Amino acid sequence: MPKKFFNEQVIPFKVGQSVLDAMIEFHCHPRYSCKKGVCQSCLLKSDDNQVTSAQKDVKESLIAQGYFLACQCYPKEDIKVNETNSSELEIDVKHIFPLI
DSSP states (O other): OOEEEETTEEEEOOTTOOHHHHHHHTTOOOOOSSSSSSSOTTEEEOOOGGGGGGOTTSOHHHHTTTEEEGGGOOOSSOEEEBOOOHHHHOOOHHHHSOOO
16 A cells, blocks of 8 residues: 655555545645645645646646645655645735735
């Protein structure tokens, strides 16, 4: 059975099970909403090449940093993932909506 290494914790998961579902099953309290890849609230980070299929519709700048959608990632072997760094995901709204 493959294992997922998440923030120093080992989580076994079944082949065919998403990273997100394994985290839910083992009470890791992941952030998520839709479980379909639309909301992107389940973003996690990994440098493993198994996550490339779970990067559809993720911004290029986040892909370059290793972000992927946990609900869309179905690893076939051991994988190491980390929580997101919220400061990397924040944007300065003053630049988007400047004061008039």
